[in-house]
Amino acid sequence: MDGESKRVLEYLTEVEVAAEDVLTTKQQIVDLDTKRNKNREALNALKNEVSDSEKVKVCFGSVFIKFPKLKMTEMIQKDQKQLDMEINDLRKGLKAKVNRLNEMQGKPELRGYNLSPLSSDEIKAINGLLKK
Numbered sequence: 233m234d235g236e237s238k239r240v241l242e243y244l245t246e247v248e249v250a251a252e253d254v255l256t257t258k259q260q261i262v263d264l265d266t267k268r269n270k271n272r273e274a275l276n277a278l279k280n281e282v283s284d285s286e287k288v289k290v291c292f293g294s295v296f297i298k299f300p301k302l303k304m305t306e307m308i309q310k311d312q313k314q315l316d317m318e319i320n321d322l323r324k325g326l327k328a329k330v331n332r333l334n335e336m337q338g339k340p341e342l343r344g345y346n347l348s349p350l351s352s353d354e355i356k357a358i359n360g361l362l363k364k
Contacts, residue, residue, distance in 0.1 A: 243336075247348055254364065257325060261323065264319050264322070267315060268312060270316070274308055275305065278305055279305075287300055288300075288301055301335050330342070
């Protein structure tokens with residue numbers, strides 16, 4: 233292979249690795265979101281179908297363990313917060329990975345892609361200004 237062919241091959245390999253990284257991150261987000269939805273379903277089932285004094289059976293791996301409803305609710309809510317943080321971190325990293333991939337391919341940076349939602353304090357301030 234001559235030098236130019238090697239450079240083209242290296243470039244295509246780098247782009248393929250960057251694209252694979254983007255796809256892997258997207259799949260991780262989907263998997264974590266699926267787990268988060270299952271947790272949400274479990275919280276609703278605990279809230280609506282089980283009395284407060286009743287113990288619930290929980291499957292950890294291949295073992296079922298009885299836990300008090302309140303303790304289980306706390307554990308699921310803690311897991312939900314952890315999943316939310318992981319998903320947000322992956323989404324932030326995904327933006328940088330997509331921008332890097334676009335840069336490698338010679339595409340322009342995505343416009344409006346780095347926007348973030350308003351916080352509750354900012355929304356309250358805007359609503360306060362609009363009511364005047």
